Amino acid sequence: MRLVLVGTSHHHAPVELRERVAxxxxxxxxLAARLAEGGxxxxxxxxxxxxxxxxxxxxxxxxxxAAVAALAELExxxxxxxxxxxxxxxxxxxxxxxxxxxxxVPGEGExxxxxxxxxxxxxxxPLLDRLFRQALHAGRKVRAQTAIAESxxxxxxxxxxxAEQVFGDLEGKSILLVGAGKISEQAARNLVSRHARxxxxxxxxxxxxxxxxxxxxxxxxxLERIGEELADADLVVxxxxxxGFVLDAPTVAEAVGRRRGRPLFLVDLAVPRxxxxxxxxxxxxxxxxxxxxEAIVAETLVGRRREAEQAEAMVxxxxxxxxxxxxxxxxxxxxxxxxxxxxxxxxxxLRKAEGLLGRLDESQRRAVESITAQIVNKLLHLPTVRxxxxxxxADGVVYAExxxxxxxxxxxxx
Amino acid sequence: xxxxxxxxxxxxxGEAAVGYLGEARRPGTSGRAATWGVRLGWLAQTALLAVQAxxxxxxxxxxxxxxxxxxxxxxxxxxxxxxxxxxxxxLGLAVMPFAAVxxxxxxxxxxxxxxxxxxxxxxxxxxxxxxxLAAFAGFTLAAALSALYLWQERRLKRREATILRRPAPPLxxxxxxxxxxxxxxxxxxxxxxxxxxxxLIADGDRVDALVAATAVTWIVxxxxxxxxxxxxxxxxxxxxxxxxxxxxxxxxxxxxxxxHFA
Numbered sequence: 001m002r003l004v005l006v007g008t009s010h011h012h013a014p015v016e017l018r019e020r021v022a023x024x025x026x027x028x029x030x031l032a033a034r035l036a037e038g039g040x041x042x043x044x045x046x047x048x049x050x051x052x053x054x055x056x057x058x059x060x061x062x063x064x065x066a067a068v069a070a071l072a073e074l075e076x077x078x079x080x081x082x083x084x085x086x087x088x089x090x091x092x093x094x095x096x097x098x099x100x101x102x103x104x105v106p107g108e109g110e111x112x113x114x115x116x117x118x119x120x121x122x123x124x125x126p127l128l129d130r131l132f133r134q135a136l137h138a139g140r141k142v143r144a145q146t147a148i149a150e151s152x153x154x155x156x157x158x159x160x161x162x163a164e165q166v167f168g169d170l171e172g173k174s175i176l177l178v179g180a181g182k183i184s185e186q187a188a189r190n191l192v193s194r195h196a197r198x199x200x201x202x203x204x205x206x207x208x209x210x211x212x213x214x215x216x217x218x219x220x221x222x223l224e225r226i227g228e229e230l231a232d233a234d235l236v237v238x239x240x241x242x243x244g245f246v247l248d249a250p251t252v253a254e255a256v257g258r259r260r261g262r263p264l265f266l267v268d269l270a271v272p273r274x275x276x277x278x279x280x281x282x283x284x285x286x287x288x289x290x291x292x293x294e295a296i297v298a299e300t301l302v303g304r305r306r307e308a309e310q311a312e313a314m315v316x317x318x319x320x321x322x323x324x325x326x327x328x329x330x331x332x333x334x335x336x337x338x339x340x341x342x343x344x345x346x347x348x349x350l351r352k353a354e355g356l357l358g359r360l361d362e363s364q365r366r367a368v369e370s371i372t373a374q375i376v377n378k379l380l381h382l383p384t385v386r387x388x389x390x391x392x393x394a395d396g397v398v399y400a401e402x403x404x405x406x407x408x409x410x411x412x413x414x
Numbered sequence: 415x416x417x418x419x420x421x422x423x424x425x426x427x428g429e430a431a432v433g434y435l436g437e438a439r440r441p442g443t444s445g446r447a448a449t450w451g452v453r454l455g456w457l458a459q460t461a462l463l464a465v466q467a468x469x470x471x472x473x474x475x476x477x478x479x480x481x482x483x484x485x486x487x488x489x490x491x492x493x494x495x496x497x498x499x500x501x502x503x504x505l506g507l508a509v510m511p512f513a514a515v516x517x518x519x520x521x522x523x524x525x526x527x528x529x530x531x532x533x534x535x536x537x538x539x540x541x542x543x544x545x546x547l548a549a550f551a552g553f554t555l556a557a558a559l560s561a562l563y564l565w566q567e568r569r570l571k572r573r574e575a576t577i578l579r580r581p582a583p584p585l586x587x588x589x590x591x592x593x594x595x596x597x598x599x600x601x602x603x604x605x606x607x608x609x610x611x612x613x614l615i616a617d618g619d620r621v622d623a624l625v626a627a628t629a630v631t632w633i634v635x636x637x638x639x640x641x642x643x644x645x646x647x648x649x650x651x652x653x654x655x656x657x658x659x660x661x662x663x664x665x666x667x668x669x670x671x672x673x674h675f676a
Contacts, residue, residue, distance in 0.1 A: 147441065147442070150581075151578050151579065152578065158578070161578055162570070162577070162578070164584060165566070165570060165577065165578075165582070165584055165585070166570065166584060166585050166586065167584060167585075167586050168583075168584035168586045168587045259646075260646030260648075261646040261647060261648035261649055261651075261652075262648075263585060263586070263649065280571060280573075283649070283650060283651075284649050284650070286570050286571065288573060292573040292575075295573075295575040296575050296577065296578060298575070299575040299576055299578075299579065300578055300579065303579050
């Protein structure tokens with residue numbers, strides 16, 4: 001069985017092209033099943049950043065042609081942006097993908113689930129089964145043993161991580177959302193996913209504030225009243241289109257006096273800024289604007305890339321293990337034939353000596369059986385190991401042929 | 415035997431101090447090695463104290479240097495309760511160098527050797543010295559938490575781009591833990607002082623400089639809790655007050671015992 005990979009990703013194709021070959025779970029499963037017809041195995045991995053077809057087949061040329069044709073069927077233009085990898089290179093690629101090393105943001109966690117999803121709906125057999133299991137294991141290992149996935153990769157997740165640096169657990173912390181646009185909503189959602197709750201939504205347009213507040217079970221507020229609610233909020237997320245400050249330092253200072261030392265974390269995602277920078281100078285107030293958050297994200301990405309170097313080594317080691325196993329498949333039939341032949345000879349010789357052995361008692365016969373079996377095993381141990389080593393070094397087929405020839409394996413059938 | 419146990423304890427505490435410094439630069443292996451250094455060093459020091467206790471008839475840490483040895487053990491014990499958790503690893507940077515230096519001082523002052531006979535009963539020494547030292551160990555830890563709070567708060571205020579690269583405990587956790595530690599320590603100090611004062615009155619002795627300084631220390635830490643509860647003094651103000659209280663602990667522990675023990 002040979003391993004073939006045909007696909008495209010954000011490295012090779014723009015989003016306009018990628019979106020035309022992106023498949024949902026159902027279609028990916030159907031395509032894998034189609035490519036696996038005729039005794040092959042296939043998995044289709046389709047995410048917003050990549051569509052890749054992994055096929056295991058005895059005829060790699062035909063498998064590659066079929067995979068290319070399947071993607072070209074979805075969008076003929078994609079053919080120019082396709083990469084084609086085989087065996088070791090294809091295996092290593094999947095290991096890197098599962099570890100998030102091929103992602104736009106190194107170490108992003110979503111891809112591991114996507115690889116698992118693709119594997120679950122694929123048409124797998126011994127080869128792809130092993131490949132995907134080992135790739136998922138490598139992905140988990142990289143996440144557990146390096147800090148690649150620990151830092152936030154977006155402005156909203158950076159804001160949430162910073163809030164955790166102030167409050168620890170965000171459970172029950174109340175958010176005052178200023179501005180009902182998409183940006184502030186996205187940042188607030190990130191905080192909500194960490195169990196904070198949106199308590200108030202303030203917006204210049206009342207309708208939009210009411211709509212968003214209803215969705216989050218919050219209370220709508222006019223912009224003029226945000227100062228009143230500051231004493232109760234723990235987090236303020238602001239992103240309005242206002243030309244000046246929506247919240248100034250004296251208003252916050254007045255609220256701070258009523259907070260009995262509780263910290264207040266403020267995120268200003270608006271340009272021009274909504275929140276007076278002097279707020280950061282107030283005791284217990286921590287204000288981050290869009291530039292601060294972007295600088296933190298850029299810094300964490302540098303950190304992720306540094307961790308990626310360590311992760312690459314781990315992934316390469318895991319991929320090498322898979323390659324060794326895969327390569328050993330070339331020599332496994334020859335090894336099995338050799339062992340069967342040796343066992344056949346051993347049994348035949350024992351049968352010939354039945355007259356002599358018949359005089360032995362049961363324990364003596366067992367000893368003879370054991371000794372002859374050990375001789376066979378010891379004789380075949382080194383050739384077996386050497387053949388597997390040769391297979392890993394890509395000479396497996398030559399060695400297997402030599403063994404077949406030298407020991408006359410398979411000649412009886414001919 | 416005590417000597418044999420002292421050196422591993424000191425070396426392991428020293429290793430932990432260096433390890434935590436490495437952790438501050440690049441989180442990972444050095445932090446884990448430091449944590450093991452604290453654990454194993456604490457075991458070695460526990461064995462050392464056990465040997466001292468079994469060798470002496472009375473309370474073996476009645477001298478200034480001996481009490482310093484016990485004090486270090488109490489500080490590290492308190493730190494071990496939750497300090498080895500990954501998020502609190504950086505706290506080790508504030509605690510372990512201090513512990514290693516004090517243990518070396520205790521050794522230099524003869525706190526590892528046999529204790530001279532004390533004129534006081536063992537029960538009195540266990541209660542008075544033990545409780546006061548336990549309280550001081552708690553205050554030391556509260557001060558370390560407060561120092562870490564101020565460092566982390568400064569990073570957050572400065573909006574350092576690297577802030578998420580080195581994980582530090584959240585401000586709320588540092589502030590809350592410091593307060594909780596003081597809540598446990600102040601009653602111990604109160605009881606320790608009460609036992610000492612009772613003895614002082616019974617013997618008709620005079621109040622010395624150490625007793626006065628300890629009383630001031632008590633007032634500062636009591637004010638820490640009172641202001642926190644009544645006036646909402648949390649966060650930065652509470653942290654500064656804790657550091658002031660710790661300064662008094664240092665004065666009491668290091669500068670004045672000469673008069674008290676004399």
